[in-house]
Amino acid sequence: MGYCFSDLTAACQDDWRAYIEHDFVRALGDGTLDQGAFRHYLQQDYLFLIHFARAYALAAYKSRTLADLRQAHEGLRAILDVELGLHVDYCRDWGIAETDLAALPEARATLAYTRYVLDTGHRGDLLDLHVALAPCLVGYGEIAGWLKAQPFTVRGGANPYDAWIAMYESDDFQAAMGAELEWLDARLAEVTPRRFNELVEVFRYATRLEIDFWQMGLDRAD
């Protein structure tokens, strides 16, 4: 007993590194990512965010305390009022109109990942759901930090993806990630070894689905 979040990443080290250091991420860092691949990723990420908002609504439904209910409400509000608006503006800069976003067909990788998270939340409890969401929330913060430390990363106007990196290294985002880590560490401190192993499986599947999401972008898969 007495687990914490880093025990989850340690238990799935190979998958976690494959996600954080994926070729898509490296190419974002050095600015060589194919722009069509990025556009495909952005389009599917719009659909991803909508389902992610639904997952926060599910977190509200699964809450047993007012504090957890408020946290879920804040997550839902942040996506609807901030993230999706930023995403639509950002897509416009990349030549994707909001009307196009609304009509997008969902790629299989988007479908698999988002429905896995929702199903995990439905069949499990609030901790299962948060663990399924963690590769998304914590992973992107870690990716921004990892890119910052890599010698190949190009920053500023010379990298067309600089704004994307900046978004996830921002103080606001890093603070949201820190709050999530605190919540997870407090819950994981109390779970049994058997329960921890169940949560590792949830975390591993969600991490693999993040890898597939990057790969979908690179392959422009539908």
Ligand SMILES: Cc1ncc(C[n+]2csc(CCO)c2C)c(N)n1
């Ligand atoms: C496939 C995919 N995975 C993770 C994120 C990152 N992300 C999405 S919503 C959110 C938190 C919202 O409050 C974060 C960090 C993404 N955009 N796309």
